[in-house]
Amino acid sequence: MKRFYKCSPQLPVRNLRQTLDYYRDVLGFTEEWTFGDFDGGIRKDDLRLIFSEDETFTNDINNKNHRLDLMWFVTNIEEIYTEFKQLDINIIDQLQEQPYGLKEFTFVDINGYCIRVAESV
Numbered sequence: 001m002k003r004f005y006k007c008s009p010q011l012p013v014r015n016l017r018q019t020l021d022y023y024r025d026v027l028g029f030t031e032e033w034t035f036g037d038f039d040g041g042i043r044k045d046d047l048r049l050i051f052s053e054d055e056t057f058t059n060d061i062n063n064k065n066h067r068l069d070l071m072w073f074v075t076n077i078e079e080i081y082t083e084f085k086q087l088d089i090n091i092i093d094q095l096q097e098q099p100y101g102l103k104e105f106t107f108v109d110i111n112g113y114c115i116r117v118a119e120s121v
Contacts (some may be wrong), residue, residue: 006048014110027049030043047072072118
């Protein structure tokens with residue numbers, strides 16, 4: 001049986017070490033790995049993120065005119081939202097139910113990505 005089950009784009013970041021530290025120390029991710037000086041990743045539950053250090057590309061896609069949105073689907077979003085509100089992160093949209101059937105909130109990470117955290121209603 002054929003099955004597609006995951007997509008993990010390799011996201012450009014300004015500084016790999018700072019990004020991995022942020023995701024580990026601030027957001028609580030684990031299982032950090034690196035390959036050379038410029039590629040690495042990290043995990044939280046089933047969510048895996050892969051990064052590649054490229055400051056110029058990161059600044060091109062995340063700047064004052066626009067930001068790339070990422071969507072994380074979770075369970076128990078109220079608990080996650082309460083936890084994230086206590087962290088030193090930039091929450092730009094508070095938790096709310098959306099007309100398209102999701103409850104979500106949005107924060108901006110240290111590379112300028114708008115991360116929409118969502119759960120089906």
